[in-house]
Amino acid sequence: FFYKGYRARAGSTFNARILLSELARTPVMALVIGLPLLMSLSWTFGVAYLAFGKLNLMTSMLGLVLFGLGIDFGIHFYARYTEERAHGHGVSEAAEITFTSTGQAITAGALTTAMGLYVLVLADFKGFSEFGFIAGTGILLALVAMLVVMPALIAIFERVRLLNLETTVGGEGAPSQAERRFPGARGVVLASLAAVVAALVFLPRVSFEYDFGKLEPEYTEYNARRDIVRRVYKPSPYRNPAYIVLDSPDEAPAVVAALREKMVQDTLSPTIGRVESLQDRFPLTPEAQQEKLARIARIRALLEDPFLQAQDDPDLARLRRAAQTRSPITLDQVPDFLKKRFSSKTGEIGNFVIVYPSVGLADGRNSIAFSEDVGTVVTADGKVYHAGSTSLVAADMLRLMQAEAPIMVAATFAIVVLLMMLNFGSVSWAALAVIPLV
Structure with a gap:
């Protein structure tokens, strides 16, 4: 200016x-x-x-x-x-x-x-x-x-x-015809064409970055402290779970069974690491409670082995105390640290199933695969349930982008070409304006 x-x-x-x-x-x-x-x-x-x-x-x-x-x-x-x-x-x-x-x-x-x-x-x-x-x-x-x-x-x-x-x-008046001439026009066009050829050669190397972790900023001090902590405490392999919300805790066993059947069948690209529900730890039906008590009784019988009784091990002592349970316990007797994981904000207990992935969900492709495995669950009696988590939302966003991006690019290009033709009133002039864009 x-x-x-x-x-x-x-x-x-x-x-x-x-x-x-x-x-x-x-x-x-x-x-x-x-x-x-x-x-x-x-x-x-x-x-x-x-x-x-x-x-x-x-x-x-x-x-x-x-x-x-x-x-x-x-x-x-x-x-x-x-x-x-x-x-x-x-x-x-x-x-x-x-x-x-x-x-x-x-x-x-x-x-x-x-x-x-x-x-x-x-x-x-x-x-x-x-x-x-x-x-x-x-x-x-x-x-x-x-x-x-x-x-x-x-x-x-x-x-x-x-x-x-x-x-x-x-x-100053209008510039002369000599001043309006574009010097080196042929060289500019040839150089531009060469750049286009080079771009087409390298085009296959351009890919979409699915690993969201690589897009995060680098926190040097935090990473150094994290490495020190991990020398003592190993990070849990089960993170970023998906949740399936149920209308009643009685529906959990059927959902868990369907997911575990999926884990058994999917041997080529498994993404489900573990499935948990409160009923796994604390059975709610009388039949399940008796089955759990029978398993405890078998453990109690194994602990009667003279070799194990001669061992002075704190873990075995804790197992002996736990194996003394001979009758069903009430929900109030379940430890809070266990109930908390399966409690909703409104206080409902056991109304959802937790599904942990076996793959890292920082990679968008893994998120999509995990979403395909757990996003919709059909139980043996035909009921349909849907899982939810931030990773599943990210997977849906990626799928939408993959489906719509080519259409949006093509539609935008068509609109630009159409407006250029309307503006110039000539196909040749419109083409001249669009060629540098391409």
Whole structure:
């Protein structure tokens, strides 16, 4: 802006007074484009609040994206305006010429970008749909701010002399035909084609990063302490479980049986590590209680072996005490540390089944495989149950993205091509505009 303002007033000559004057006006130049941009951002997030109420993981960073996209409109408009002022045009005439020339090009580009983003609204994945709506709306509001608010600011600032782009030399006039020639056009095209060929060669090496753990920041101090702790306490192999909520604790045995049958049958790509329910530790039905007591009785008989009785081992002593149970215990007698794992927030006990994965769910592919194994469980009597966890939600998001991303890309490209044809009114000119994009 400083350079454009100086060229508009002094042309190609050096003028120390104008140079210092433009340096002093630099904050004003930043305000000319910064204020409309901030207005458009505030309008955009106001619309986002009215439409959705809150931002999600993908839309929370849209402020930076729209800042970069929106400021381009202002830069192009201001640059062309200063050129027209350098040619000797007045404020109104320069703004009108800029609006009808560069303004049209800016509008065509903004509409194309916005319509391409609005295609994402059709996606079922909210990360895509909300991103498309907010980003598309932000582009249009940035266009309005830069083509309506910014020219008004420029006119006001020039009127009160906060901004002075009036040339002090003769108008530069339009550039000559020699200045309009593009040097090295053939070399640029050939170099671009070579870059495309190189990109196609390396394209198969580009893949999607499924391992979410690699996307996390590196915490050096935490990792050092974790390594020390793991020398003494080994981490549990069973983490990130999925939960199947039941209407009644009586349904748990059938669900557990179905999952364990799945574990037996799935030998090629097993993802279920362990299945737990309160009924495994504390049977609720009289039949199950008697079966558990019979198992305890067998253990008690084994402990009567003279060799084991001669052993003075604390673990054996604890097992002997536990094996003295000869009658069913009540739920109140179950230790709290055991009941807590199977208690809901509302105080219900035993109304869900815990399914632990045997694979690391930081890898999205493992999450998808685990979701396919436990997401829907059908018991022997035909009842259907559904599991839930953050890892299963992540798996559903990945599946949606995989299914919708190619469609969204193709639809966006089709919209861009269509708008280019409508804008230029010619297939050849539209192709010329789309080729660099491809």
